[in-house]
Amino acid sequence: MLEVVPDASAEVAGERASGSGVLVFSIAVFLVSLCVVMGLSSLLFGEVGLVIIVCSFAVAMLATMSAHIAQQWERVVVLRLGKFNRVSGPGLYWTIPIIEQNAMRVDTRIRSTTFGAEETLTSDLVPINVNAVLFWMVWDAKAACTEVGDFSRAVELAAQTALRDAIGRAGAAEVAIRREQLDRELKSTLEEKVALWGITILSVEVRDILLPEELQDVMSLEAQAEQRKKARIILMEAEQDISDMLDDISKTYDANDSALRLRAMHLLYESVRETGGTVVVPSSFSEGFGDVLPDTMKGTLGHK
Structure with a gap:
């Protein structure tokens, strides 16, 4: 329907x-025309008779019908x-x-x-x-x-x-x-x-x-599924970028054992920085840093 x-x-x-303004204008045109015609008739004929009055009304009506406002x-x-x-x-x-x-x-x-x-x-x-x-x-x-x-x-x-x-x-x-x-x-x-x-x-x-309400529910489920799909695609793209970065980093660490050991120490430090805890490691763990750490740090690491 x-x-x-x-x-x-x-x-x-x-x-x-x-509107009313046009009506007022029409009345004014009628009265003015009527007065003019009767005035002229009185000047020409000296008196105003019934015929002159009828003719004056007819002329005034015609004048009113002729004038318009838009x-x-x-x-x-x-x-x-x-x-x-x-x-x-x-x-x-x-x-x-x-x-x-x-x-x-x-x-x-x-x-x-x-x-x-x-x-x-x-x-x-x-x-x-x-x-x-x-x-x-x-x-x-x-x-x-x-x-x-x-x-x-x-x-x-x-x-x-x-x-x-x-x-x-x-x-x-x-x-x-x-x-x-x-x-x-x-x-x-x-x-x-x-x-x-x-x-x-x-x-x-x-x-x-x-x-229809039934269709609204279906379209809502479809929209939710589409959003989940986009979220998973974004997550997979992020994992792909991370794997590419890890691949490049692994090549760097493979060529430099000292960098790999420093990275391990950094991860160890990050794991206890927030909680303020203490990590106890065997003294042999610090021996591998003899060529990359100064003597003062080696003593501190060995003490811990």
Whole structure:
């Protein structure tokens, strides 16, 4: 089952009216037009009758219908007798009453849409749930109005379909681990699909990937086994390095008996340094150091 959850701030907010400021401006245009027409009529005809009042109201209504305001982020698609004429805005713009119509107000700001896929099967037949967020914007109001009926809904469904197809082509482990690659794949697919609608995709970000609990346990065991494998490989490499070093050292000791005896004494000293103990060795052990130790050290070693 698939699910699309549009963000509340992205639900065709740009196609609604611009706010109370536009209403106040329209009232002002109506009153000013009404006063101007009635004033001119009174100057020309000397009196204001019912016909002049009706005509003044009609002219004021037409003037109000002609003046429009688009906010900074809005673009308005204007049709003339049902055919595309121009894209107006932002700011003040005028239309010909009855002949021209405002077909759609398009919000050109960045929009965010959340979407997801529930229990979608991967290539290895594992059902997973994925939630993502899409950032996009309209750069061509004409195409968004004339090429697709509801471009906001179309983008949501296109993102949903692309996510489902991407999940179906990959394995569960690949979807869970290679999240950035999934983001890039979805962005590339959506860009090709919505480019003709005057829409650009800024980014696609996968937020949550939920795997079945049984699969999570299996993947956890697999990850632990992989870590143990890496640890053993590192240990074996360390042992290999140590064996190579010992091989080189053994060759040095083989060529120099005095160095080997000094190494033995060093190991003996290291074994008792931490504990402060005393090691008793036979006097014959020190006789082999006569040629490498000074007389004072030989006496001390023989005494011990």
